[in-house]
Amino acid sequence: MRICLVSMQSVTPYSQSKIVDPEVFPKKEKEGAEEYDKRLWKEKSTFNSDDVVCIPAMALKMAVDEAVKRLNIGIAGRGKSTYTKFFVAGQICEGDVPIGVHRKDLEQITIWANADGVRGSGKRVKRRFPYVQQWVGIARFAILDEVIPNAVFEKAVIEAGRLIGIGRFRPEKGGFLGRFTVSGFEWSEV
Template identity: 45%
Template sequence: MTRTLVANLVGISPYSQSRAHDEPKIDDKESHDAYDRRTWRSKAHVDADTGQVVIPAMGLKLAIAEAARRLAIKIPGKRGATYTKNVLSGVLVVADMPLGITRDDLREEVVFANADGKRGSGTRVFRRFPMVPTGWKATAEIHLIDSEIPEEVVERCLREAGNLIGIGRFRPQNGGYLGRFEVTAMKWNKTAPQRLAA
C-alpha cells in the first residue's frame, strides 16, 4: 500500500519564483529593462486550467530530498546506512500545490542582481520577480512508496525542508531567506498500490 501524507504548509517568509519563460519582445527596440518590467509576472508558475499560482511539485520533492541528505538519519540495523537515497526515490510529490491567488495578486520585487544570475560574476542590473507575502498557504500531498521508510522520517524531512531548505528563488539552501514554511497539520492515509501503465 502507498501511504499518502496530506500536509498543510504556511509560509513563514515570502515566497518568490523565477520560472524561465519565452514571452516574446514587442520589437527589437524593447530594452531588457522594459521587457523585464512588462513580463515579470511570467516568471510565476501558473496552472493553465485554473489560473492559480502554484508551487511546483518537484520544488517540494527536491526540498524534502535535500533535507534527508542533510539530516542523514540512520537506518536501524544497517551500520552507517541512511535514508537519504530511499527518500530521494521513495517519496513523491506528484501534484502542484495551488496558492489560492492569481498572477494579478502577485507583488513585484525589484532586485539589483547579477545579469547572468551567478553571484560575484560582475555586471549587475535591476531584475524583477513575482513575490507572495509571508503567510501564504498550500496543501501538499506526499506519496510514500518505499515501505522501508518510516512515516516519522518523512515528517521530520518535511519540517526540516520548511525550516532550512525552503522552496523557490533565493531560498535558504542557496544562501537566501525566502520560501521558508512551517507544517501546521499532517494526516496519513493509505491508498491502493500503484500500477504500471499498460
C-alpha cells in the same frame, strides 16, 4: 503505497524565478531586456489552470530530499545506511500546490542582480520577480518505499521548511525567502 497530505503555511515571503521561454514570449520589436522583464515578470511564477500561483511539485520533492540528506538519519539494522537514497527514489509530491494567490493579485519585488545570473560575476541590472507575502497550501505526497517511516518523512518535511525552503533566495542558497511551517500531516493507505 501511503499518501500524506501536508498542510503548510509561509513563515517568510515566497518569490519564484521560473525562466521565461523566449519562444513562448518573444521580445517585441525594439524591446530591451529591462522592458521585457517589466512586461513579463509575472510569467516567472507557476500557475494552475485557474491562474492561481502554485509551488512546483518538484521544488517540494527536492527540498524534502535535501532535508533528509542533511539530517543524515541512519536506518536501524542497516549499518551506516541513511534514508537519503530511499527518499530520492521513494517519495514524490504528486502535483503542483496552489497557494491561494491569483495572478492578478501578485506583488512584484525589484532587486539588483547579476546580469548573467552568476553571483559575483560583474555587471548588475534590475530584475523583477513575483513576490507573495503570505500563503497556505496542501501538498499531496506519495510514499512509494516502505523503508521510509512516517515519522522520518514528517521530520524531513519540517526541516525542509525550516532549513531548505522553496523558490528564489531560499535558505538552502543563503537567502531568507521561502521558509514554511507544517500545520498538519494526514496519512492514508492506497
